[in-house]
Amino acid sequence: xxxxxxxxxxxxxxxxxxxxxxxxxxxxxxxxxxxxxxxxxxxxxxxxxxxxxxxxxxxxxxxxxxxxxxxxxxxxxxxxxxxxxxxxxxxxxxxxxxxxxxxxxxxxxxxxxxxxxxxxxxxxxxxxxxxxxxxxxxxxxxxxxxxxxxxxxxxxxxxxxxxxxxxxxxxxxxxxxxxxxxxxxxxxxxxxxxxxxxxxxxxxxxxxxxxxxxxxxxxxxxxxxxxxxxxxxxxxxxxxxxxxxxxxxxxxxxxxxxxxxxxxxxxxxxxxxxxxxxxxxxxxxxxxxxxxxxxxxxxxxxxxxxxxxxxxxxxxxxxxxxxxxxxxxxxxxxxxxxxxxxxxxxxxxxxxxxxxxxxxxxxxxxxxxxxxxxxxxxxxxxxxxxxxxxxxxxxxxxxxxxxxxxxxxxxxxxxxxxxxxxxxxxxxxxxxxxxxxxxxxxxxxxxxxxxxxxxxxxxxxxxxxxxxxxxxxxxxxxxxxxxxxxxxxxxxxxxxxxxxxxxxxxxxxxxxxxxxxxxxxxxxxxxxxxxxxxxxxxxxxxxxxxxxxxxxxxxxxxxxxxxxxxxxxxxxxxxxxxxxxxxxxxxxxxxxxxxxxxx
Ligand SMILES: [Zn+2]
Numbered sequence: 001x002x003x004x005x006x007x008x009x010x011x012x013x014x015x016x017x018x019x020x021x022x023x024x025x026x027x028x029x030x031x032x033x034x035x036x037x038x039x040x041x042x043x044x045x046x047x048x049x050x051x052x053x054x055x056x057x058x059x060x061x062x063x064x065x066x067x068x069x070x071x072x073x074x075x076x077x078x079x080x081x082x083x084x085x086x087x088x089x090x091x092x093x094x095x096x097x098x099x100x101x102x103x104x105x106x107x108x109x110x111x112x113x114x115x116x117x118x119x120x121x122x123x124x125x126x127x128x129x130x131x132x133x134x135x136x137x138x139x140x141x142x143x144x145x146x147x148x149x150x151x152x153x154x155x156x157x158x159x160x161x162x163x164x165x166x167x168x169x170x171x172x173x174x175x176x177x178x179x180x181x182x183x184x185x186x187x188x189x190x191x192x193x194x195x196x197x198x199x200x201x202x203x204x205x206x207x208x209x210x211x212x213x214x215x216x217x218x219x220x221x222x223x224x225x226x227x228x229x230x231x232x233x234x235x236x237x238x239x240x241x242x243x244x245x246x247x248x249x250x251x252x253x254x255x256x257x258x259x260x261x262x263x264x265x266x267x268x269x270x271x272x273x274x275x276x277x278x279x280x281x282x283x284x285x286x287x288x289x290x291x292x293x294x295x296x297x298x299x300x301x302x303x304x305x306x307x308x309x310x311x312x313x314x315x316x317x318x319x320x321x322x323x324x325x326x327x328x329x330x331x332x333x334x335x336x337x338x339x340x341x342x343x344x345x346x347x348x349x350x351x352x353x354x355x356x357x358x359x360x361x362x363x364x365x366x367x368x369x370x371x372x373x374x375x376x377x378x379x380x381x382x383x384x385x386x387x388x389x390x391x392x393x394x395x396x397x398x399x400x401x402x403x404x405x406x407x408x409x410x411x412x413x414x415x416x417x418x419x420x421x422x423x424x425x426x427x428x429x430x431x432x433x434x435x436x437x438x439x440x441x442x443x444x445x446x447x448x449x450x451x452x453x454x455x456x457x458x459x460x461x462x463x464x465x466x467x468x469x470x471x472x473x474x475x476x477x478x479x480x481x482x483x484x485x486x487x488x489x490x491x492x493x494x495x496x497x498x499x500x501x502x503x504x505x506x507x508x509x510x511x512x513x514x515x516x517x518x519x520x521x522x523x524x525x526x527x528x529x530x531x532x533x534x535x536x537x538x539x540x541x542x543x544x545x546x547x548x549x550x551x552x553x554x555x556x557x558x559x560x561x562x563x564x565x566x567x568x569x570x571x572x573x574x575x576x577x578x579x580x581x582x583x584x585x586x587x588x589x590x591x592x593x594x595x596x597x598x599x
Contacts, residue, residue, distance in 0.1 A: 010350075011315030012375035016088075018344035021367050022081040026098050031078065035105060038074040041067060042112040053119035054127055058136040065140050065404075068116050073364050073403040075106045080363040087372055089353040118160070120144070121151050142559050143404045149258060153247040163246075171239050175514050178232050181225065182509060187217045196509070204303045208294075215300035219502035222509060229508040230478040236514050237470040252467035256518030261409040261561055262525070266572050270525055273578035274457040278492050280582065281454050284446055284589045285496035287596060297496065299503040303447075306440045312377045315348065322386045325423040326393075329537075330546040336396050337389045340371055345392070348375040348385075358384050360391035360417075365399035365406055379441070382428070383421050390420025398556025405558045410519075412561045414526035415533075416553055422534045439595045446588050452527040453585070454492055456520040461488040463513060463520070481507060528581030533568060535584050 023031055049056070049064050056064060082102040086095040120128075131137055132144050154160065186193035189202065190213070202214035222229070240252065249255045250264070257267050289297040292304055313321070319341055327334035340346050345368060358373035371388045375381050394416035398406045407413070425445055432438045465484040469476055485507035490499055512519050537545050548567045555564045562572045571577055 010312075010375055010377040011317075012348040012350075012377075015315060015346055015348040015375065016344070017084075017347040017370055017372075019081060019084055019370070022077060022084070022363065026085065026094050031081075031098075034074050034078055035102075038071050038078075038109060041071040041074070042109055045071065045116065046112060049119075050115050051119075053116065054123035058131060058134045061131055062136055062140070064116070065137075065143075068113065069403050071109070071113060073366065075109050076403065077364045077367065078102050079106055080361055080367075084361055084363075084370055084372070087355045088347060088351075090355050091353040114160075115157075117147060118154070118157055120147055121154055139402075140404065142557070146261065146560075153249060153255070153258070155246065163243075171236065174232055174236055174239075178229070178514055179511065181228065182511070185221060185225070187214075187221050189214060189217050203300060204305060206305055208301065208304070211300045211304065212298075215500075216502065218509075219505060222505045226478045226505060226508060230476075230481060232514065233466070233481065233508070234470065234475050236517075237467055237476075240467065240517055241471050252464070252471070253518045256516075259409070260411045260522060260525075262411055263573075266562075267521060267525075269573075269575035270521065270528070270578050271457055271460060273575060273582060274453060274524060274528075275461065275491070277579075277582045277586070278454065278494060280586050280589055281450060281492055282494035282496040284450070284592070285493060287589070287593055288443070289496070291596065296498050299497060299499050299506075302497060306443050307436070311379070313379060313382050314377065315375060318375070318382045318385055321382055321428065322389060322420075322424055325386070325427045326389070326420070328427075329423055329542060330550060332550060333393055333546075336393045339368075340389060340392055345369065346371045346373070348373050350374045350376065358388050360388045360395060362391075362395035362406065365402055368399070369395040379428075380444075383424060386420045386424035387417040390417035393420070394553045394556075397550065397553045398558075400554060401556040401558045406556045408557045408564075409561060410522040411525040412529070412565070414523065415530055418527055418530040419534065419549075422530060435595055435598075439592060442588060442592050442595065446585070446592060449527060449531075449585050449588070453524045453581075456523045458488050458492040459510070459512070460518070460521045460524075461491070462507060463517060466513075467517070478505070478508075528578050529565075529570070529572075531581035531584040532570065532577065535580060536569065 045064065045067055053061075053064070079102050082095075082099040086092070086099045089095055128144070128148055132141060132148075137144065155163070182196065185196065187196065187199035188194075189199060194202075194217075199214050199218055203211050205211055205214075243249075244252060244255065247255070249258075253267065254264060257264055260267075285297055285302070288304075288306075289295075289301075291306055292301065294301060323334050323338055323341075326337050347370070354374065356374060358371075360369050360371045362369050369392045371385075371392050373381070373384055373388055375385070391413075394408075395406070398408075408415075425441070429438055429441050432441060462485055465488060466476070466481065469480065469484065473480075482504040486499055486504050489503070493499070507513070533549075537549075545568075552564055552568060558564070562570075565572065
């Protein structure tokens with residue numbers, strides 16, 4: 001990797017962020033001072049309001065929430081700085097030490113503040129409703145009503161404390177055990193021992209033999225570990241079943257839907273719509289099989305690259321492409337995105353010790369977001385820049401809602417990022433004159449959308465089958481789990497991809513199923529929402545659409561997602577809504593077919 005760094009200049013070598021808007025350095029005395037101030041605030045809150053929340057009048061409740069919000073903002077400012085600086089050099093002992101210190105400190109602070117949430121959640125209904133409707137509290141209305149939705153599922157304070165303490169050696173311990181087992185696992189490949197990401201990367205190689213051998217290695221290792229992994233999956237599924245029973249959740253997915261601010265009906269409609277269009281997946285993979293010149297496409301062929309790949313992009317070019325696309329949409333979006341470059345809010349330079357991946361950190365409303373990525377000059381990185389700056393613009397605009405209401409739920413959190421990618425993708429393909437390059441770009445986009453929509457929903461179907469079977473049949477053996485996996489995956493590919501017998505066990509390494517059950521459908525939700533919005537934008541043009549879109553971004557998490565989105569003409573409760581986004585993917589597959597046929 002270091003050889004690579006010296007061999008090629010991407011133009012991003014000097015693109016390093018300036019975190020001084022948070023703190024000057026890890027030794028900044030303001031860090032200690034802010035921790036003490038937040039502690040003092042939490043103590044003051046407890047002394048003034050503990051046992052009193054349900055007896056406050058409107059003015060005092062407003063005052064109390066303001067203090068609570070300030071303490072949370074301070075904790076987030078500290079945590080943001082510690083995380084951000086640590087991501088740039090994970091091997092730096094001083095950064096690691098600060099991160100650990102802030103993590104332990106903020107968990108204590110959260111425990112201290114817990115009473116406030118609980119007392120509000122458990123306050124009598126008529127008191128709560130009066131406060132929610134009170135004009136004095138209008139700014140916090142959504143936070144007040146959204147927090148209350150957990151009421152039917154909360155236990156008493158002593159019960160909550162026991163559950164949270166025992167989870168450390170229960171659920172969390174099993175998840176950590178899984179993470180450590182998988183993290184330490186090595187996969188043999190031609191005499192080498194590869195990490196999981198190393199071996200999975202081989203599935204993207206053009207040489208079929210490389211892909212096949214890599215897939216066999218993954219299967220071999222998973223089969224060896226299958227008794228352990230099956231036991232972990234069973235234990236965590238049973239743990240979830242008992243949690244759901246104690247907290248009176250109707251189905252395995254209900255608690256996730258509640259935290260996503262999505263009703264069971266909306267989510268059911270989404271799943272139903274996506275599974276009804278698996279034919280789009282099958283159509284694309286038949287086309288891909290022909291393009292690769294194969295008689296049969298096996299599971300290990302799905303990620304094979306198409307021949308013509310896009311070239312390299314210098315950082316300055318990437319910046320120009322993204323800002324131009326944003327400018328054509330709305331000047332304000334380009335202006336905000338531009339600040340990230342001119343004010344050093346982006347860290348893009350690759351360097352030793354820097355963690356992988358990319359993110360946009362909202363930090364806190366009193367500061368501004370920061371974007372983190374590793375820029376290598378690939379076309380994919382231009383899309384990543386567009387994606388993270390989409391988040392950045394959204395987070396920048398929603399600061400006006402304050403700490404408690406700036407963040408959207410998971411389902412709409414990917415809206416601005418995916419929309420930004422669509423703007424850039426449309427520009428980039430329009431500019432590519434070589435039909436082969438356009439086809440390769442289109443294929444990448446289709447496969448990304450599939451990964452976000454169809455694959456996540458097919459994984460949701462596996463989770464559904466697993467949790468339902470665990471609740472009805474008791475402990476599941478690995479054969480049963482493998483059957484459920486193969487059924488739900490084959491359903492998506494229909495006859496387009498042949499699932500080898502080896503692929504049966506590939507459910508067992510996917511961490512999302514254990515870390516955050518039910519998580520996966522939120523990706524499909526966000527992407528389909530954006531595809532439908534983007535189609536409307538293309539029909540209507542910018543103007544009023546762009547203005548309304550900016551209003552949605554400014555609203556952040558200050559209302560239920562369906563209300564925030566209503567001005568865009570989107571009705572999330574209408575099952576047909578999801579078909580609009582699916583029709584857009586189908587159009588992309590049409591375009592790919594047309595390019596192949598030289599039309
Ligand atoms: Zn994102």
